[in-house]
Amino acid sequence: MLAGVGEPSPVPASLTSPPLECQEARCHMPSKAAFFDVDGTLVKTNVVHVYAYYAMNRGSVLGIAGRTLSTALSVPLFGAMDTLDRKTFNEFFYRYYAGLTEDRLVTIAEDMFEDVLQPALFEQSQDLIDQARRSGCKVVLVTGALDFTMRPLARHLGADDLIANKMQFVGGKATGKVIPPIIEGANKANSIRAYCAKEGLTLDKCHGYSDSASDYAMLAVVGRPTAVNPDLRLRSIARAYNWPILDLK
């Protein structure tokens, strides 16, 4: 099963009945999807911002102080690891969630969306997603973040599905380990391929959007890749392969 997809449905109610013009024009079932990376592509934040929010909401003064301090001390390390290898970064980083309870994580996710993610959304993100939907695409978020942190955002943006990492819980508490495969790099491409096979979508007609060269595989696997606010490496790749480049504001 795809990470994140088998969870309680993130599909917003409004999307279960397609709009009228969609029903008339084409829509029995979409044959293509638009896969959006989240951090840096649709929102200005990354997983560190999300975790920092959890650290600040540890529940007790000592807990807050301890997690905030350790997070602050680890920032240079996070930065270095993120630059070197996104997979190692994610594995290392999610250990910081160990011990937090599942219900608390889910509850805080709603607040965290309002306080952190929503203000960080690029103004034009919603336009791009709406356009993808009007063109007949299913909208799917593909992110290395944890699923419970991304569900409110997916709901807000009107995404049909979410492919994200899933935290392992034992006895209602997070172990700090992510259920493999970790969604990043090549695994994003694998997940997208598997998703298309499962949903009966034509990979060649699908769109992919990302900001980072670490998502090269995800962009290369779809037929219609687009670089969004790309880093230098991705910008140069996009130029070389004639992929469109969007600068979302």
Add this chain to the structure above:
Amino acid sequence: MRPFKTLQKLYDEESQVVITEKGSPPRALFYGEGFLQEDLPVGTRVIFPRPPMAGVPNVKAAIRWAINHPDGMDPLHALLKPGMRLTCVIDDISVPLPPMVTPDVRQSILEVVLELAADSGVDDVHLVIANALHRRMTEAEMKRMVGEKIYDAYYPDRYYNHDAEDPDGIVALERTSHGEEVSVNRRVAESDLIVYVNVNFVPMNGGHKSMGTGVSNYASLRHHHNPKTIRESDSYMEPKASALYRSNERIGRNIDKHLKVFHIETTLNNRMFGAPTDFLAKREEDYTEGDRLKFQAMRYALSKLPRAAARKILNAVPAPYDVTGVFAGATEPAHAKTLETSWKQYVVPVEGQSDIVIFPIPFVSPYSVNSILNPLLVQVMGLGYFFNLNRGVPLVKKGGVLILLHPAYDEFDPEHHPSYIEFFHRLLPETRDSMKLEHKYEKEFAENPSYVHLYRKNNAYHGVHPFYMWYWGENGRQHVGKVIVAGAENNHVPALLGWDRTDTLTEAIEEARGFMGRSATISLLRIAPTVMVDVK
């Protein structure tokens, strides 16, 4: 220096058609961002643009006279009522070429109209640029077009580009008798009065096309911007011979039935070059020593500059066009006068078609202002615009050879033409068949969310636009037997476009003669400035 008698023998003073003889001077020909100087074979017919007509002595007075004496409508001041909703729809930067010296005639019209509106108690005024699926104009371009005063007063809330992809910004009117969808910008559709501010650069502009195309959307445009309509058009510049015109006419008449549109159309002369380069509009026989020196200096300098720098310099020189006429009122009577004046400036009568026709391709096109004339635009200039600069009979014979002069470089502007890149590199290697391209790929490009986003939020042409460029060349492609691009600097661009290439014009003429026979007749359309032929 040749004696006067010899010169007189070479060409008729009043004629725009010169037959090349042994002593004829070499021709100064546009070649992208540079120039070529070429001797043509004896017998080659060279067709020159007409000299610029005299402009009206006072442009604003001409505008005031026109709006006070319109055709088929009441004077503008009688249509303006306090509290009404007025929208001025303005032609975009695709005309004229190159952009004219300031004040642009659109600024002059708006200054008169807006003052009159203010005096009549009309405060709810919007200025909408009729860019259709063209790129949005930049702020600097918008400011230049209307002047600082109007820009400061109206931009950005009341002076903006039309957005054909705004889901809430388009209103559908009733379909035409042929089932064509008619869509119009919502603000325009909901206005009590629309004033259309037109610049008629070529006879294809203006009339019903202004509203029917300029503030419409893909759903409506696809009814005439398609290979079938283009194949049925013998010339885009002659209404009687254009299925494209007829479709726009049906759509425009529907618009006129539902909306009150007051057109202000203007014609320009063809004074494309200012004092330093005005020799470019002359026949080479008329060049002075100074002109020859200036031409050689310019040709040398441009050939030594990096192409981007040459392009920047050329784009920075505005054209000192004069306004030759202002015509106002209802769509059809006002446009009829515009067409008459336009033809008077541009049309040169010629006797018979030619087997081989040479088109020099300059650095600019309607779709590459402040940008790059990419291979698809070279194609549209040759097979689309220049091929159609006639009144129903093309200059080149059916099955003849077109020779285009251009480096045909593989350069695209990713900011203005992102979808062109994919079209050229992904679709053309698969097929050049317009029908197949339309059927298989047009919708996909038109709806591609990335291209729609770039059109709406940046300055990109709509995703479907490269298809229109390809279709635009369709009647030319169907007509000619071969296209040769002389001076092409690579093999793959001509190959992808389905053309032959040669290093020089001489080689191209040799190849064309090999194809058409040694006695093939040759014509050169010595463009720019603009010239149209009326083939008898």
